[in-house]
Amino acid sequence: MPLLNNLERFYIGRNLRDPRKYFMGFSSLFMIAGVIISVAVLSAGLNLFEGYQRTLQKVLLQSLSHIRVTPGNQEYLSESETHSLLTLFRKFPEVDSAVPVINLNVIAHHGNESRICHLKTYGDDQNTSDVWYQEFIKEGDVLPTERGIIIGYYLAKEMKLSLGDTLLLAYPQLNRISAMGMYPGLKEFSVTGIYRSGFYEFDRSLAMVSWKMAQELMLSSEQISGIEVRLHPEYLDQTDRLATEWEMNLGLWYLFIPWTYDYSGLFRLIEVEKWLVAVIFSFLVLIAGINIISAAQTVMLDKRNEIAILKTIGANRLSLRRLFFMRIGVACTLSIVIGQVIGVAVSYIIVKQNLYRLKGEVYFIDQITMHVSLVNQIIVFSVAVIVMLLCILIPLKRMDKMQILEIFRTA
Amino acid sequence: MNRLSVTNLCKTYVDSDQRIEVLRNVDLEVMPSELVCITGQSGCGKSTLLHILGLLDSPDAGKVFLNGMEVTSLMPEAPSIRNLKIGFVFQFHYLVDDLTARENVALPMLIAGSSTGRAMQKAAELLTWFDMRHRANHYPNQLSGGEQQRIALARALINQPEVILADEPTGNLDPEHSLEVYDIIGRLNRDFGQTFVVVTHDPQLAGFADSVYALQNGVLMLE
Numbered sequence: 001m002p003l004l005n006n007l008e009r010f011y012i013g014r015n016l017r018d019p020r021k022y023f024m025g026f027s028s029l030f031m032i033a034g035v036i037i038s039v040a041v042l043s044a045g046l047n048l049f050e051g052y053q054r055t056l057q058k059v060l061l062q063s064l065s066h067i068r069v070t071p072g073n074q075e076y077l078s079e080s081e082t083h084s085l086l087t088l089f090r091k092f093p094e095v096d097s098a099v100p101v102i103n104l105n106v107i108a109h110h111g112n113e114s115r116i117c118h119l120k121t122y123g124d125d126q127n128t129s130d131v132w133y134q135e136f137i138k139e140g141d142v143l144p145t146e147r148g149i150i151i152g153y154y155l156a157k158e159m160k161l162s163l164g165d166t167l168l169l170a171y172p173q174l175n176r177i178s179a180m181g182m183y184p185g186l187k188e189f190s191v192t193g194i195y196r197s198g199f200y201e202f203d204r205s206l207a208m209v210s211w212k213m214a215q216e217l218m219l220s221s222e223q224i225s226g227i228e229v230r231l232h233p234e235y236l237d238q239t240d241r242l243a244t245e246w247e248m249n250l251g252l253w254y255l256f257i258p259w260t261y262d263y264s265g266l267f268r269l270i271e272v273e274k275w276l277v278a279v280i281f282s283f284l285v286l287i288a289g290i291n292i293i294s295a296a297q298t299v300m301l302d303k304r305n306e307i308a309i310l311k312t313i314g315a316n317r318l319s320l321r322r323l324f325f326m327r328i329g330v331a332c333t334l335s336i337v338i339g340q341v342i343g344v345a346v347s348y349i350i351v352k353q354n355l356y357r358l359k360g361e362v363y364f365i366d367q368i369t370m371h372v373s374l375v376n377q378i379i380v381f382s383v384a385v386i387v388m389l390l391c392i393l394i395p396l397k398r399m400d401k402m403q404i405l406e407i408f409r410t411a
Numbered sequence: 412m413n414r415l416s417v418t419n420l421c422k423t424y425v426d427s428d429q430r431i432e433v434l435r436n437v438d439l440e441v442m443p444s445e446l447v448c449i450t451g452q453s454g455c456g457k458s459t460l461l462h463i464l465g466l467l468d469s470p471d472a473g474k475v476f477l478n479g480m481e482v483t484s485l486m487p488e489a490p491s492i493r494n495l496k497i498g499f500v501f502q503f504h505y506l507v508d509d510l511t512a513r514e515n516v517a518l519p520m521l522i523a524g525s526s527t528g529r530a531m532q533k534a535a536e537l538l539t540w541f542d543m544r545h546r547a548n549h550y551p552n553q554l555s556g557g558e559q560q561r562i563a564l565a566r567a568l569i570n571q572p573e574v575i576l577a578d579e580p581t582g583n584l585d586p587e588h589s590l591e592v593y594d595i596i597g598r599l600n601r602d603f604g605q606t607f608v609v610v611t612h613d614p615q616l617a618g619f620a621d622s623v624y625a626l627q628n629g630v631l632m633l634e
Contacts, residue, residue: 005524006521006524006525006526006527006530007518007521007522009527010514010521010527010530013527014509014510014514305505305507305508306507306508306509308505309505309506309507309518310507310518310522311490312465312467312493312499312505313493313494313499313518313519313522313566314490314491314492314493314494314495314519314522314523315490315494315522316490316491317490319522404467405462405467405468408501408503408505
């Protein structure tokens, strides 16, 4: 049985050829506007949330190591352990790069400003072209020079630092206490690079110096915090499995911490928030659906003569129901599609505007981004279509009760 | 065999505890190609009788036969019977405002399942016969009363029904346009053998009829 019979095909073709006559009535106009606005809001909300989620993930994956290898039963890795682990990791096909890293919490001082910052130092065998954070260096050098330091954008802003300024780093250690008190490692650096990943926590606390300078600051060449492993993109979704596998193979001497371990809670929260927002915005679609009930009712009252005529000349109950269902359904479906397109446009405008930016300290990233996901759009379309079509069915039941003679008598 | 017949048709309305017997044991026989007129005063039940004949209303008692087949018990099939075997013309023409003259004429054929192309072609042929081809793409509100009634007649004819039931087809027309309608009904009856049952209190139209019945106090009598 064909989806549409000849009468329905004729009417739909007729409506589409002359949409103003059919869809631009006062009640239809409000119905259409309601559907477009609610779907646009839902679509824009999901586009922006999806963009936020993806950008945050991208920034984290580009700024962080994918698997952190740290000693299991001691504070630091020895140089020989580090060397053998690096040799091993660099043989794995999944591994893009593996570098030793020193992580320290230091006090940074400039003028009257002091901040605690996270000093990160990568093994000094890197080339500029290998550096994965290269795209985040907004000003200056990609690799820290011997007396140079790369600092986060917000750290520089808060401490009023710019390229060429001097920054004093102090590294206090509890095992260095003299009769005069604790004496920290102190070093002065010149700012040679500004780092801005978009991830607020990094941009307000990160500082990077050369390997040699970090060792001098620690007054030790033995302290290697761990190894940071980055995977090829196609293995990113297997991070947890690889970390577990390596841990099983290398015993419990080392901890293999995947990036998801630190941030899985955050991403679960964002995912939940995204769908919560979708559910809340779906209520707008539901309200638009209620609007459709009254609009469809009005359309049927407006068209009661036509209904009576069609009944008189032989249209049966099912055929009439289908006819009006299709006519209102086509208007709603077109409105949903238009709403989705407008939703994309609205998200684009929100991304491009400069009036409001995200607060990094609240939302982790400070940029608004969008991503139009096909799956999300299909979900928006399906939810809206189901709500609309169910709402159309309600007034159609009343059409059955319309008596031909009653309509003709009151016409 | 009768084209259309009714036996012992009764219909009563109850209006605030008052029973009004509109039809009392009405019998009627309409032969093929016959033009039958039913006259009577306003409110005497002429239209009720026509509605029952057209399966738009059901009788309290009695039966309606179409081509010898009893159709009063076939109410679920009434839409299909109305579409294929009965044509309707009303006093107020009742055309679909949003459709052109040609589309209005084509509607019963589309309901019957014909393709849009075939229905439109047949509608165009009928409009030519009715001398309305030049108004094919006009909407009802762009047509005169007489033209609208001609479109309604063309629509009633498109599925070549067994009988056309016309309820005061000239009731809303001036004498000039009424004459046009008489002429068309006469030609259709005379030249094509179309059976008509016309409810009217227009004596001029009744003058065209093969048989004229009068409905008085619920009783139908041959005049």
